[in-house]
Amino acid sequence: MKPQDLNVIVATDCGSTTTKAILIERADDGYRQTFRGEAPTTVEAPFEDVTRGVLNALTELEELSGRRILDGERIITPSRDGEGVDIYISTSSAGGGLQMMVAGVVKSMTGESAQRAALGAGAIVMDVLASNDQRPPHEKIERIRTLRPDMVLLSGGTDGGTVTHVVELAEFLAAANPRPRLGSTYQLPVVYAGNRDAREPVAETLKGKAELHFTENLRPVLERENLAPAREEIHELFLKHVMAQAPGYKKLMEWVGAPIMPTPAAVGEIMQTIARRQGINLVGVDIGGATTDVFSVFGEGFNRTVSANLGMSYSVSNVLAEAGLPNILRWVPFDLDEAELRDRIKNKMIRPTTIPHTLEDLKIEQAIAREALRLAFVQHKQLAVSLTGVQRTRTVSEAFDESLAGLTLIDMRTLDLIVGSGGVLSHAPRRAQAMLMMIDAFQPEGVTRLAVDSIFMMPHLGVLSQVHEAAAEEVFVRDCMINLGTCVSAVNRGKAGAKCFDYAFEADGEQRQGTVKVGELKFEPLGEGQTATVRLEPGRGIDLGEGKGREIEAEVLGGVVGLVFDGRGRPIAVPDKERSSVLTQWAQALDAYPA
Amino acid sequence: MAHSYTPGLRVTAHATIRKERRLPIAGHVVVEQGAAVRAEDEVARAELPGDVDTVNVVNQLGIPPGELASYMLKKQGDAVARDEVVAETRPWLKWFKSAARSPLDGTIETISPITGQVMVRGAPRPVTVRAYIDGTVVEMEEREGVVIETTGAFVQGIFGVGGETSGEVAVVGDGPDAVIGPDDLTDDLAGKIVIAGALITSDVYERASGIGLAALVCGGFHDRDLRRLLGYDLGVAITGHEAIQPILIMTEGFGRIAMAAATYELLASHAGQRASANGATQIRAGVLRPEIIIPRVGERGTAEVADAVVMAGLTPGSHIRIIREPGFGRLGVVKSLPTGIQAVESEAQVRVVEVEFADGTSSIVPRANVEAIES
Structure with a gap:
């Protein structure tokens, strides 16, 4: 079947714990993701047959959508008379x-x-x-x-x-x-x-x-x-x-209409498709229970790394082991006994499917997530480098800077978009929490958009992009990616309390302006689909991404959260003594948690 | 979501337990079908190929790789002893003679004319597989291993460190919520599997190690003590290979948590009997939990097979344990299972369960945060 003839598509991602199925349908206004079903993956004993989990997930999809997809244990293809699908595609990361x-x-x-x-x-x-x-x-x-x-x-x-x-x-x-x-x-x-x-x-x-x-x-x-x-x-x-x-x-391979892709390869595909079609540089992250994948597209360069033991459930204890207790505690906005934090993290490791019930627990989990993301990004920067062994001409400043920054391809100042995926980001009770976690972990510089994957469908869209690139992009933009907003950050640090930068922009017919002090986080609403031109005037010695003291005018995109003006400088330093109050102020600026 | 709660751990007085005892590579089974075996009996053995080491002969002799063969004193397949000369130059003056020697006792495996390396493989390493539990050989797979079956009590813990062991069950302390001290452990507990209340501290563990206990089974253990015990921060929950004595099995989790009454009573009721225990834990797909098996030798039961996976759903009246803050470790009974999604304190929108506690109070808990326990 030709790509343009595909009207109903069903895609699954057979993950290590859950098999997730989505239904994509073509309506008058294009392709939309309409329903989602899931079931436990059945690669391990006692089932030892991945197709059981696929059938269960498709059955849930049938129940939710009211559309008949299965005829016994056979996927009905092609679709006709409101039944069946035109193609079934899948990714897999099951079995390790x-x-x-x-x-x-x-x-x-x-x-x-x-x-x-x-x-x-x-x-x-x-x-x-x-x-x-x-x-x-x-x-x-x-x-x-x-x-x-x-x-x-x-x-x-x-x-x-x-x-x-x-x-x-x-x-x-x-x-x-x-x-x-x-x-x-x-x-x-x-x-x-x-x-x-x-x-x-x-x-x-x-x-x-x-x-x-x-x-x-x-x-x-x-x-x-x-x-x-x-x-x-x-x-x-x-x-x-x-x-x-x-x-x-073997059975699953007979069912699919396109080769099964490893899940991270599929996510990489969709990241590259988006970057290419929109002409942007992006960093994507998928933080799972066991592993964290980081993807980057800068110009023609695509890189992916996997931090095999950084994650929020099975690997949560390894985040503690790698980051160290002080690095996690620096994001916790209240006093917490170290021994208790250790026990809590280990209890999450041994019972990985539990979720934060209390607000305190949620904040601890999000503190750990910041460190998992940060470490995964550090590892990514170390591998996403220009080729070693190649003679190159260097500028004077590069010659003096022999550090990682001279080699890594990840240029935070030219980064346009950060996309986050995975339970702790996609399912954060408030979207502002996801935005704050990503800003703290990735520490964007200058003007950077942030987004999250709504329900973790990037793998499905990645494999779809191999079959029908335009459909994959349509669904990605409309149903997958939730724009959180834009972060404007100072690149360097100034004197605490001094002016970091002034901002001014017009939105909804009114002029908005303000001053961000060094060490401060400020928020301005700017809704989804809205854009604005922000004029930024840095304080003395402050660099907003284009050089110290240089004024900037930038196009910013709103989102479900809005605009974040970050005067904390880079790297973000959380003061030891006033940790609780400072973290609370930052969170309050975005109304990230209930009072 | 089909399964939104954690399936509980197995705590069973009567079970038929089958243990597959497999060799890592093909070898020999040394017991007969139907034979009665004890935990420490050898049931299969094999020889692992020896370690390989290399001798960079061309570098040592200063010769081109293509000419290596003419300098070799040994050929492929020859046995060599450690420090034995395998190749040498033959200069006119003996003073200039250089030689390459074998780094170990073994056999010459390859002589490469491209890299100039000689590989020497050491003697094979014997591996033996023991029965691990007292029982009967019920299945044999030639050259691969056997299956041992027994009937008895079967208890799974939540997390453990250390591998397989066996010994007599002993109880120390006054019940499931007791916290014992080092002085509670006496020398006669050497080689035993000791059941000890809610918490083991590092000084108690040190004392147990000094005496030579086989295993310590407790409700909880602090992570900082685990770090002290292992010498590193445990990152990923894959254990069983630690060379520690005694092995440690926690039944409830990290921290001070009273052992579930059913678990404690079952284990205590078998004091004085022989048992096998394994701390190996693997928390990924295909979960492996630590276990204590107390066989009743000679009794062939009809009870359920412990290896079976129990995935029954929660229903009102089901006994559960809370497995996350607040109230971590509390036991209760399912009062109701509200349909639909509810917001909890963290504002997470989740499916919930209403739990009633022994004191008559009740509370709403995410379903993901309870685990079914056997009443």
């Missing part, structure tokens, strides 16, 4: 998603490129093996042996470069003889995307030990990455091997 190990010769060059290729394909990278990673050979071999990846991506060497080091990596792999995670009856798939001159000896080394697939070198020359062929090969093998081994997926 796609777990990979990658290898490259130099950790910061081909190792990093291989990591980016695997992450972009939607994988969780379990380890990066490199010739120069400081581990002795026996440790590397032992590590490969103990991990049981679904797939290995082996790279290394530019074309015509080193053969020896690449073959050495293959020898480690052969010595470890790793078994795939799912199913013991097939050989571990290994994608080789390294120096083409090393293909033959690599094949010889891995003969009988792995199922080897060749693809183009992902770093043919130092100056250029070529990640697409490796990503495509990974997708194909994911469907052929990993999915086919997971319980019930």
